Amino acid sequence: MSQNPFEGTEGQMKDLLKSIKSHRGEAGALMPVLHDAQNIYGYLPAEVQTVIAEELNVPLAEVYGVATFYSQFSLTPKGKHQISVCLGTACYVKGSDKILEAIEKELRISCGECTPDKKFSIESCRCVGACGLAPVMIIDGEVYGKLKPDDVAGILDKYMKD
Amino acid sequence: MTCEELEKLAAKNADLINVRKIVREQAEKLAQNTGYRKQVLVCGGTGCTSSHSLDVIAQLEKSFKELKIDDVLIVKTGCFGLCALGPIMIVYPEGAFYSQMTPEHAKTVAEKHLIKGGEIVKELLYADTVHEDGSVIPFAEIPFYKHQMRIALRNCGVIAAESVEEAIAAGDYKALKKALFEMTPESVIDEIKKAGLRGRGGAGFPTGLKWQFTKDAVGDKKYVCCNADEGDPGAFMDRSVLEGDPHCVLEAMSIAGYAIGAEEGYIYVRAEYPIAVERLNIAIEQARKLGLLGKNILGSNFSFDIHIRLGAGAFVCGEETALIASVEGKRGEPRPKPPFPANSGIFHKPTVINNVETWANIAPIILNGANWFASIGTERSKGTKVFAVGGKIRNVGLVEVPMGTTLKTIIEDIGGGIPDGKSFKAAQTGGPSGGCIPAKYIDIAMDFDNLTSIGSMMGSGGLIVMDEDTCMVDIAKFYLEFTADESCGKCTPCRIGTKRLLEILTKITEGKGEPEDLEKIKEIAEHMKSSSLCALGQSAPNPVLSAMEHFGDEYKAHIYDKKCPAGVCKSLLSYYINPDKCRGCTLCMRSCPANAISGSVRNPHEIDLKKCIKCGQCIAHCKFGAITKK
Numbered sequence: 001m002s003q004n005p006f007e008g009t010e011g012q013m014k015d016l017l018k019s020i021k022s023h024r025g026e027a028g029a030l031m032p033v034l035h036d037a038q039n040i041y042g043y044l045p046a047e048v049q050t051v052i053a054e055e056l057n058v059p060l061a062e063v064y065g066v067a068t069f070y071s072q073f074s075l076t077p078k079g080k081h082q083i084s085v086c087l088g089t090a091c092y093v094k095g096s097d098k099i100l101e102a103i104e105k106e107l108r109i110s111c112g113e114c115t116p117d118k119k120f121s122i123e124s125c126r127c128v129g130a131c132g133l134a135p136v137m138i139i140d141g142e143v144y145g146k147l148k149p150d151d152v153a154g155i156l157d158k159y160m161k162d
Numbered sequence: 163m164t165c166e167e168l169e170k171l172a173a174k175n176a177d178l179i180n181v182r183k184i185v186r187e188q189a190e191k192l193a194q195n196t197g198y199r200k201q202v203l204v205c206g207g208t209g210c211t212s213s214h215s216l217d218v219i220a221q222l223e224k225s226f227k228e229l230k231i232d233d234v235l236i237v238k239t240g241c242f243g244l245c246a247l248g249p250i251m252i253v254y255p256e257g258a259f260y261s262q263m264t265p266e267h268a269k270t271v272a273e274k275h276l277i278k279g280g281e282i283v284k285e286l287l288y289a290d291t292v293h294e295d296g297s298v299i300p301f302a303e304i305p306f307y308k309h310q311m312r313i314a315l316r317n318c319g320v321i322a323a324e325s326v327e328e329a330i331a332a333g334d335y336k337a338l339k340k341a342l343f344e345m346t347p348e349s350v351i352d353e354i355k356k357a358g359l360r361g362r363g364g365a366g367f368p369t370g371l372k373w374q375f376t377k378d379a380v381g382d383k384k385y386v387c388c389n390a391d392e393g394d395p396g397a398f399m400d401r402s403v404l405e406g407d408p409h410c411v412l413e414a415m416s417i418a419g420y421a422i423g424a425e426e427g428y429i430y431v432r433a434e435y436p437i438a439v440e441r442l443n444i445a446i447e448q449a450r451k452l453g454l455l456g457k458n459i460l461g462s463n464f465s466f467d468i469h470i471r472l473g474a475g476a477f478v479c480g481e482e483t484a485l486i487a488s489v490e491g492k493r494g495e496p497r498p499k500p501p502f503p504a505n506s507g508i509f510h511k512p513t514v515i516n517n518v519e520t521w522a523n524i525a526p527i528i529l530n531g532a533n534w535f536a537s538i539g540t541e542r543s544k545g546t547k548v549f550a551v552g553g554k555i556r557n558v559g560l561v562e563v564p565m566g567t568t569l570k571t572i573i574e575d576i577g578g579g580i581p582d583g584k585s586f587k588a589a590q591t592g593g594p595s596g597g598c599i600p601a602k603y604i605d606i607a608m609d610f611d612n613l614t615s616i617g618s619m620m621g622s623g624g625l626i627v628m629d630e631d632t633c634m635v636d637i638a639k640f641y642l643e644f645t646a647d648e649s650c651g652k653c654t655p656c657r658i659g660t661k662r663l664l665e666i667l668t669k670i671t672e673g674k675g676e677p678e679d680l681e682k683i684k685e686i687a688e689h690m691k692s693s694s695l696c697a698l699g700q701s702a703p704n705p706v707l708s709a710m711e712h713f714g715d716e717y718k719a720h721i722y723d724k725k726c727p728a729g730v731c732k733s734l735l736s737y738y739i740n741p742d743k744c745r746g747c748t749l750c751m752r753s754c755p756a757n758a759i760s761g762s763v764r765n766p767h768e769i770d771l772k773k774c775i776k777c778g779q780c781i782a783h784c785k786f787g788a789i790t791k792k
Contacts (some may be wrong), residue, residue, distance in 0.1 A: 132245025
C-alpha cells in the first residue's frame, strides 16, 4: 500500500487500541476508528489498517476499501505543514486556481504532493464555507482569505523558517 | 428536567434575548432587567473566526479587565450572515453594527463606547449603518437584513452558540414540549404535511409524507437521521445553523422521533466543519444533562438519543442511500431505490432522513401552526429558503427570504449588486447538480418549480453570482471536474459519462472543439440522466446543458471562432500591446519568462505570439494598462 517505512511509536499504538476498544461492538465502528487513526498517525499506513482489521474483526480488504474511498483518509504521509487550497465554487470564481498555481510554483511540487524535505504538502479541498473570504487557503488549520497570487510567497516564508 | 423547570429556565433569561430582538427604546428599558448595561455579540462562525474574531473577543476581555467594566456581557454567537464584513460585532441595546473588526478596533470600542457614558464609535461602524447626517441605523434595518425573513436562521447570530440556557430562552425545546404533551404522533405529522414543508436538501420532497411513510413502515426499530453532509461547494447554510443554533436540530429530530416511533438518531456531518462538530457535541452533552435527550424526556414516556457520525470528504454521501452506507461504516456508495430509506434505511431499518435546514423549520411549524407556515411563500413552495450568496457580489453571505422572492431582490437589494462596476451575467443555483439563471431571467420568483422550469434547480441553496468576466464553458468544466472527481464509480453511466463530458469540455476550452461536440454532449447527457444510479450522475450534466441552452453563442464562439468572449480560457487568448499606450518602459519585457517581448527603450514594444506562453506576467507588470488579452 504505502512505500514509506512505517515509523509508528508505541504511544501511538496505545492510542489506537484505546480508540478501537471504545468503539468495539458498536455498529458502523470502522469510520470513527479510521478517523481516530488518521488523527493519531497523520495517515493510514498498511500496518495500521492491518491492526484495525484484526481488532475490529473485519476483512482487511474492507478496511482498505473504506480508507481509499474517502478523500480525507490518506495512505501517504503528509508534510509538516499542510496547505489546502479551497477549490469550491465561490473561491474558484474568484481565482483560487491561480492561488494554487502560485503555491505549486513556489514549492515546486504539484497539488497532492509533498516536498522532498517533508516540510510542505499541498492539496486542494472542497468548500470550507469561508466563502465570504474567497479565495482562501488553509495552512495547518489557519485560514488565509482574500488572497492574491502575489501574497503566497510572503505567507509561505513564515513557515519556511521553522 | 420537567416541563415547569424548562419554562422557568426560559423565563429567567428571556429579557437577555429580547434586548437583541426589539427596537432601541424598549431594549434600553429591558436591558435594565438583565443586569447587563450592554451586550456585545461577536460572531464565532467559521467565516468570522477565519478572520480572527476570537482575537477580538480576547481583546475585549482584556480591555474590560483594564477598564474595570463588569456590566457588559460578551456573547460568542453563530453566523450573522453578512460574512463579507467579518469579523462582525454588534452592541446592544443600540444595535450598533461594527464590521471588519480587529483587536485594535475592539480596544477602541471598549474605551470609547462600552465604558459608562461612552458613545458609538461611528468611524468603525459598517458604513451603510451611518446616515449622511451622522445618525446611526440599527443593523436590523439595513437593506441586507430588511428584506429577509428569518425562520431557519432565527437564532443564528442572536444567541450564544454554546449556551443551552440562551437557546432555551430563545424558544428552543418549546415545540418539543408541545408535541409531547399536547399532540399525538399523528397530529404532529399532519401539521408538517399541512404546512407544505418540502425538503431543503435538493430534491424538495414533501417532509410530512416522508415522516408518514416511515411511521407506516414495519420495523422493530426506526431511526431519525440528519443529513449535514453539506457538499454543494459554495453552500454553507447548514453549517451556520449547526454553529449558531445546534439545539434546534436536536429538538426537531426528537420531535420526528416521537412522530415516527424512533428512539435513536444519527447526525451525519462533514468533517470539514470542525466548529459545527464541536458545537453539536457540546449541545448533545448539554441536552443529555438536562434530560432533553435520553430516557423519559421532560417526564414523558418518550426516550430519544442522538449520535454523531463524521463524514470523510465524499460528496456522494449527501445522497441518502450513500449516506446510510457511510453511517454503517462502509464505502459511501449509493444503491438503487426502492426500497426507500423510509422502509429500509440505516441498518436496514425504517429511517427518516432530512437535511439540516429542513430540521430548522420544524419547531416553528409546530409552535406557530401549519397555516402560518403555509401562508409564507408560493403555491407549491412554502416557507422561506436560505441562500448562500457568493461569487461576484458585494454582500457575500447567508440570506433567508420567503420562497418566491425574485432573484433581482436577492442580488441587488440584499446582495448590494455586483462590485467593480461590472454587469450581472448569470447566477448558478443548485451547485454541480443545478444550472445557471441568465440575466434575462433576473425577475424570476425563486421557488422549486420555477427554477426547474428554466433548467436549473433549487438544490441546497447555493447561489453563485457571475459577472461578465466569467466564462460559461469554463464554469461548466469546473463543475464537471468536480462531479468526475466525486463520482463514486459504482455505476457506468456516471463514471464514464462525467469523464467523457469533461474531456469534451476541456477540448473546447483549449480551442480544439469540433462542431459535432455539442451534439455529443447532449447525447451523453441523455444517457447519464436516464440510466445513472443516483442523483449525482443523473444531474451531473445539468450545468453544461443549461449553460449551452442559455449561452449557446459562447460555446459556438469557442468552437467556431476559437475565441473566449469572457477572456478566461487561456489557450484561446492572445496578448497584444497597444502602441498608443505603451511608453516603452521595458518592465513587461523584463518580466516575460518566455522572452517573447521585444522593443527598445521609449518605443512601443511588441509580443511575439509564437513565443508567448500566455502567463499574464506582462499584464500584471504594465503600469499603463497598455496590454490586453483578446
